[in-house]
Amino acid sequence: MGGIFHAAILFLVAAGLQVIFGVQKIFNLACGSFYALGAYVGISAVQAFIGAGGPPGLFLLPLALAGLLVGLVGVVVERGLLRFVYDRDETFQLLLTFALVLMLEDAIRMTWGTAPQSTAGLYLVYGQVRLLGATVPTYNLVVIGASLAIAAGIGWFLTRTAFGRIVRATAENREMAEALGVNMASVYARVFTLGTALGTLGGALVIPATAAMSEMGIELIVEAFAVVVIGGLGSMRGAFVGALVVGVLRAVAISVYPELEMLLIYLIVIGVLVLRPRGIFGEVAV
Amino acid sequence: MTGRLVLGAVTAGVLVLPLVAPTYQLTLMLPFMAYAVILLGLNLLFGYTGLVSFGHALFIGIGAYTGAVLTTHTRVRSLEVILLTAAVAAAAVAAPVGALCVRYVKIYFGMLTLAFGMVFYTFLLKFYGITGGDEGMRVLRPWLLGQDLGEMPKVAYLVGPYYYYSAAVLALATFGMWRIVRSPFGLCLRTIRDNPVKAESLGIGVVRYRWYAFTISAVYAAVGGALLGPPTGNVDPTLAYWTHSGNIVFMTLLGGFAHFFGPVLGAFVFIYLQDTVMSVVPYWRLVFGAILAFLVICAPGGLMGLFTRRRHPTPGAARA
Numbered sequence: 281m282g283g284i285f286h287a288a289i290l291f292l293v294a295a296g297l298q299v300i301f302g303v304q305k306i307f308n309l310a311c312g313s314f315y316a317l318g319a320y321v322g323i324s325a326v327q328a329f330i331g332a333g334g335p336p337g338l339f340l341l342p343l344a345l346a347g348l349l350v351g352l353v354g355v356v357v358e359r360g361l362l363r364f365v366y367d368r369d370e371t372f373q374l375l376l377t378f379a380l381v382l383m384l385e386d387a388i389r390m391t392w393g394t395a396p397q398s399t400a401g402l403y404l405v406y407g408q409v410r411l412l413g414a415t416v417p418t419y420n421l422v423v424i425g426a427s428l429a430i431a432a433g434i435g436w437f438l439t440r441t442a443f444g445r446i447v448r449a450t451a452e453n454r455e456m457a458e459a460l461g462v463n464m465a466s467v468y469a470r471v472f473t474l475g476t477a478l479g480t481l482g483g484a485l486v487i488p489a490t491a492a493m494s495e496m497g498i499e500l501i502v503e504a505f506a507v508v509v510i511g512g513l514g515s516m517r518g519a520f521v522g523a524l525v526v527g528v529l530r531a532v533a534i535s536v537y538p539e540l541e542m543l544l545i546y547l548i549v550i551g552v553l554v555l556r557p558r559g560i561f562g563e564v565a566v
Numbered sequence: 567m568t569g570r571l572v573l574g575a576v577t578a579g580v581l582v583l584p585l586v587a588p589t590y591q592l593t594l595m596l597p598f599m600a601y602a603v604i605l606l607g608l609n610l611l612f613g614y615t616g617l618v619s620f621g622h623a624l625f626i627g628i629g630a631y632t633g634a635v636l637t638t639h640t641r642v643r644s645l646e647v648i649l650l651t652a653a654v655a656a657a658a659v660a661a662p663v664g665a666l667c668v669r670y671v672k673i674y675f676g677m678l679t680l681a682f683g684m685v686f687y688t689f690l691l692k693f694y695g696i697t698g699g700d701e702g703m704r705v706l707r708p709w710l711l712g713q714d715l716g717e718m719p720k721v722a723y724l725v726g727p728y729y730y731y732s733a734a735v736l737a738l739a740t741f742g743m744w745r746i747v748r749s750p751f752g753l754c755l756r757t758i759r760d761n762p763v764k765a766e767s768l769g770i771g772v773v774r775y776r777w778y779a780f781t782i783s784a785v786y787a788a789v790g791g792a793l794l795g796p797p798t799g800n801v802d803p804t805l806a807y808w809t810h811s812g813n814i815v816f817m818t819l820l821g822g823f824a825h826f827f828g829p830v831l832g833a834f835v836f837i838y839l840q841d842t843v844m845s846v847v848p849y850w851r852l853v854f855g856a857i858l859a860f861l862v863i864c865a866p867g868g869l870m871g872l873f874t875r876r877r878h879p880t881p882g883a884a885r886a
Contacts, residue, residue, distance in 0.1 A: 307673055309812075364863045370672060371618045375819060376862045378812045382855030390849055498809055502684055509677060539692040546685040553678045554666050 285420040285489070287527025288427035292482030293500060294507040294519040295434060300475035302514035303451045304468055306362065306373045310380035311479045312501030314353065317384060318483030319492040320392050321350045326399050326487075336405050339488075340422065347484025351477025358472040363465065381498060389494050398491035423485050430478070431520055438516070447471060451514070506549045573827075580733050584725055592725040593797065598837045599732040600793035605818055605829035606743045607786020612815065613823035614747055615779045616759030617668070620676045620811050621683025624663075625656045625784040627690060627806030629791025634703035634801045645708035645731065649792050656788030657781055664780035668773055671762075680808055690803035702802030705795035724797055732793055739786060740830070746782065747826060755779055816858050822868025831869055 297311045325346035326339050334342070357380065365372050406418035438444040450457045450467050458464050483496075507526050511518025526545055533541040584592055604626060611617045632652040636642040642651075667678045690697045697703065707716060707723065710731050715723050746752050757765040758772050766772050795801045804810060813836075821832025839857075843850040865871060 307676075361859055361863065368866070372862045372866060374618065374620075374673075374676065375812075375815065376859055378816070379855040379858035379862065381809070381812070382851040382858065384855075386849040386852035386855070390852070502680070502808060505677065505680065509681070513673075541692075542688040543685060543692065546681050546688060549681040550666070550678065550685065553670075553674065553681065 282420070283528040283531025284424055284524075285527075286530060287523045288424045289482050289486045290500075290503060290507050290527055291427050291431065291520055291523035292485070293479045293504045294511070294523055295431070295516060296475040296478030296482070297504055297508055298475075298511075298514055298516055298519045299434075299478070300472055301508070302516075303447055303471045304362075304366070305370065306377065307370075308475065309374065309377040309501060310357075310384060311475070311504060312497035312499070313381050313384035313388075314350075314476050314479035314497075315483035315486075315500050315504075316388055316492070316494065316497030317353065318347045318350050318480030319487045319496060320388055320397065320483075321480070322346045322484030322487045323397050323399055323492055324392075325484075326402065330402075336402060339399070339402050339405065343484050343487070344426075344481065347481035348477055350480040350484075351473060353480070354473035354476025355469055357476070358469050362472065363468065366468070381501075385494055385497065388497075392492075392494075394494060396491040396493045399488050403488045417489075419488055426485065430481075431516075434516055443470075503545070506545050509549045510552050577737070584729055589721060589725055592729060593721075594837055594841055595729065596724060596732055596797040597794060598834050599736045600790045601814070601817065601833035601837065602736050602790070602830045603739045603793065604787045604790030604814060605821075605833050606739055607783035607790070608814055609818055609823055609826075609829045610743065610746065610755070610779050610783045610786070612818055613825075613828070614752060614759060615755045615776055617671065617675050617776065617780070618815060619667075619679040619780075619783075620808060620815070621679030621681070622783070622787050622814055623806045623808065623810035624679075624683040624686045625660065625787035626791035626794070626810065626814075627686055627801075627803070628652065628656050628659060629788030629793075630705075630795045630801040630805050631690070631697065631703065632788070633708065633792045633795040634705045637706035637708060638704055643706065643709045643714065644712065645710055645792075645796075648708055649735070649789050652788040652792040653785045656784045660781045660784030661777075664777050664784065668776035668780055680811070683806060683808055683811055687803055687806040687808070690806055697803070700803060702800050705799055705801055707799070708796055728796065735789065735793060739789065743786070744826065751775070751778070816854070819858070819861055819866070819868055822870030824867060825870035828868055828870035835869065 293311055293315050296314070297308055300306055300308045300311075322343045325342040329339060329342040330336060361376060361380070362373070365376055403419055404417055406422065408415050408417050409421070410416075411421075436444075438448060446457065446462055446467060449460075450462060450464070450471075454464070457467075503526060507519060507522035509522070510525055511520070511522025525548075529544060529548070530541055533544050580595075583595065604622075608619065608622055611619055611622075629652040632655050633648045636648050636651060642648065663679075663682050667675055667682070670678060691700055693699075707720075709715065710727050713727070715727055718726070747755075754765065754770045754775050757768065757770060758775055762772050791805065794805070817832040817836045818829045819832070820836055821830065821834075822828030840850055840854070843853050847853070861868065
């Protein structure tokens with residue numbers, strides 16, 4: 281069950297990665313750092329909320345709100361940095377997101393210090409339930425539900441809304457979409473912000489269950505990366521299935537043979553890349 | 567001609583530096599020389615073949631841990647044997663890993679190398695009994711050219727014999743790489759970078775040549791990695807972490823991947839700038855991230871690009 285919880289969080293971050301990669305063809309190494317940023321801002325928001333006398337039971341509200349609002353950092357990053365390298369080689373795009381990783385990590389250290397931060401006690405505020413013979417914190421179920429809802433929401437957004445169609449058209453063929461009058465700058469800015477917001481929300485939601493550490497971002501990116509490789513680059517279904525695979529495998533490995541936990545995941549990543557580089561649902565050929 | 571003059575001046579400078587420079591500056595030269603060796607190799611992939619590895623720290627780790635394992639678990643102390651073993655170990659790992667990786671280019675190559683790097687990192691971290699886990703392993707002071715210098719004070723050892731030894735290794739590595747990139751093989755690599763389809767039609771075994779380049783650059787990384795260990799006396803898994811791979815790509819870009827000596831300059835500037843920034847504020851990553859972002863957006867040719875006016879090809883400019 282802890283595996284599914286982890287998978288739900290991973291899905292959010294990986295979905296952010298996928299949206300950006302699918303449309304802009306940028307592999308955003310900084311998505312883990314956005315996740316960390318969301319976590320820290322989420323903690324601060326909750327602490328402020330509790331400090332202001334808010335009922336602990338409603339902490340989810342400021343948490344989720346903070347997570348979504350930090351996503352607006354995406355606009356700044358996209359307009360301020362990324363838009364200069366769209367016509368460049370992808371190496372430079374990758375390096376620019378690596379620059380973001382470096383900057384954000386220290387920005388977090390400067391703002392919140394190096395000591396781990398946590399929202400002590402709130403994790404179990406919703407109590408626990410017994411499910412299939414195991415005791416599960418209700419909060420986990422809330423996050424899993426939220427993640428499923430978001431997955432459904434993204435699916436609806438991409439297939440049913442006008443902007444979703446534009447996004448898919450852009451992902452398919454940028455030149456053609458542009459020729460048909462799509463404002464690329466606006467699409468890119470919105471897509472990048474959406475991707476960022478998914479990451480920061482993931483960070484905010486994970487926080488009641490764990491402590492925020494400045495390294496959490498660079499550790500998560502490689503897991504999110506494993507998710508998208510297994511599921512297929514640029515595919516939403518891929519992010520969903522990949523997150524489940526990684527989340528569950530991790531949980532199983534931890535209980536059976538902890539040393540193998542991450543090793544197993546990377547070995548699967550390599551296996552997938554070698555045998556089927558486009559992943560389970562990927563449509564992009566090498 | 568000016569190139570030779572500069573090279574001669576730099577060589578002379580490196581040789582007389584221990585006589586004039588303060589000890590602290592000299593200890594900074596040690597990681598610089600190790601990274602310079604690593605980057606010479608990385609640039610064979612990055613600048614000359616157009617492949618960006620985000621897992622090269624794997625081979626740095628192999629080199630560094632070779633030194634640690636040999637000195638602590640066996641009686642081997644000779645640095646020559648360590649460097650040679652590191653090179654062989656790296657080649658042995660790089661041959662199969664590279665064979666898989668070079669079948670892909672661009673983002674897939676980057677991801678695959680990153681995944682292999684993380685496999686090794688996880689191994690170093692989790693198999694505590696063999697590798698010492700996150701505490702790492704000690705590297706005992708190696709003998710140089712058969713001389714056991716164990717009686718020497720540590721600093722005197724490092725800025726004296728070890729300094730010259732590293733400089734000699736770097737000189738050899740530079741000479742070797744210079745011959746490689748000037749050879750028909752190096753020319754093939756550049757052809758592959760600029761246009762793999764054309765290269766293939768010219769009869770160049772594109773995948774095979776990429777594989778050679780990958781293996782050679784892995785050997786360089788391991789030799790450089792083995793040089794990194796003794797000055798600190800300790801190696802730990804962060805040497806193999808993916809951000810370390812990112813950092814060395816950064817150094818290459820900083821100096822300028824389009825120039826043979828660009829990465830060496832990049833390593834030099836990176837080490838000294840990092841030291842300077844860290845002495846002022848603890849947040850060197852923030853400063854370096856900003857520098858990297860600036861480089862990527864405004865000066866992709868790196869520092870060398872500022873000196874030379876030629877139009878430079880981009881890495882991986884060739885679209886498969």
